[in-house]
Amino acid sequence: MAVRTRIDSIASDINLIVNDLLSPEAQSKAVAEFARGAIAQADETNRSVLGRVPPRIITVDGNPGAPLEAVRPAGGSIIVEWELIGDVMVWIGQMLRGRSPVGPSGEYRDSHTLFADSKEVPIGADVPFADEYVFLNPVPYARRVEIGKTKAGRDFVISVPNRIYERTASDAKSRFGNIANIKFSYRAPEDFSILAYVPIVRTVVRNKQGRFEPGFSKGNRRAAAHERSLRVPAIVITMRAA
Incomplete structure (x- = not known):
C-alpha cells in the first residue's frame, strides 16, 4: 500500500x-x-x-x-x-508609474488601470481571482507614448524612454516568469471593461485565369474596426498552474 x-x-x-x-x-x-x-x-x-x-x-x-x-x-x-498574485500586480503597477512621463496634470502616470477577466478593478479594491489580468492605460494618446512618435513622426515623449509597457512586460517576465505568464499585447478598453477581440476572416479565391485574389470578408467588420480603433498597449498576465 x-x-x-x-x-x-x-x-x-x-x-x-x-x-x-x-x-x-x-x-x-x-x-x-x-x-x-x-x-x-x-x-x-x-x-x-x-x-x-x-x-x-x-x-x-x-x-x-x-x-x-x-x-x-x-x-x-x-x-x-x-x-502570489498581489506581489506581481503591485510590482508591475509600481514600475508603470515610475517609468511614466509626468506632465503638468500627471494624467498618464495616474491612469494605469488593472482589469480582471476584462472588468476594471477599482482603485483600493482587492484583486479578485481571475483567469486573466490586464494592465493598460486608457488615455487616447497611450499608443503615441508607447511608440514615442506622433503621427507626423516627431518625438512625442522626451522626458523618459518610450516602450513603457513593452519594457515593463519584458522585465516582469524575467522576474516572475516562473510563477506567471506575462506578455506585451494590445487591448481595447471601453466603459470600465475590455472589448472582446472581433475576428475577421478574409477568404482567398482563384479566378478564371488561375490567379489567387482576395475574396469576401466574414465577420462583423464594423465591430472589428471599432475594437481595433480603441486598442492601447497592454500587459497581459495569467498565473501558472501549480
Whole structure:
C-alpha cells in the first residue's frame, strides 16, 4: 500500500511514495517531514523571486490549518497554496508609474488601470481571482507614448524612454516568469471593461485565369474596426498552474 502526498508551490509538484512496511503513524510522520522540507524549499524560492515569503494556506486531507502529521497514511494529501498574485500586480503597477512621463496634470502616470477577466478593478479594491489580468492605460494618446512618435513622426515623449509597457512586460517576465505568464499585447478598453477581440476572416479565391485574389470578408467588420480603433498597449498576465 502506498501513500501519495502532493505539494503545490511555485516550483514544486512532488509525489511521495511511502514505504508500506512502516506503521500508519510512521508513514504519516514521514510524509509530514517530507512536506515540511518541500514547503521550506518553496518558501525560499518565493523569497528569492518576490523578496518576501507570501502568505500560504496548508490544507491536510481537506482541513485548512491542520498539522502536517495529521495526514492520513493511506490516500492522504497535503496541499499548500501561496498567495502570489498581489506581489506581481503591485510590482508591475509600481514600475508603470515610475517609468511614466509626468506632465503638468500627471494624467498618464495616474491612469494605469488593472482589469480582471476584462472588468476594471477599482482603485483600493482587492484583486479578485481571475483567469486573466490586464494592465493598460486608457488615455487616447497611450499608443503615441508607447511608440514615442506622433503621427507626423516627431518625438512625442522626451522626458523618459518610450516602450513603457513593452519594457515593463519584458522585465516582469524575467522576474516572475516562473510563477506567471506575462506578455506585451494590445487591448481595447471601453466603459470600465475590455472589448472582446472581433475576428475577421478574409477568404482567398482563384479566378478564371488561375490567379489567387482576395475574396469576401466574414465577420462583423464594423465591430472589428471599432475594437481595433480603441486598442492601447497592454500587459497581459495569467498565473501558472501549480
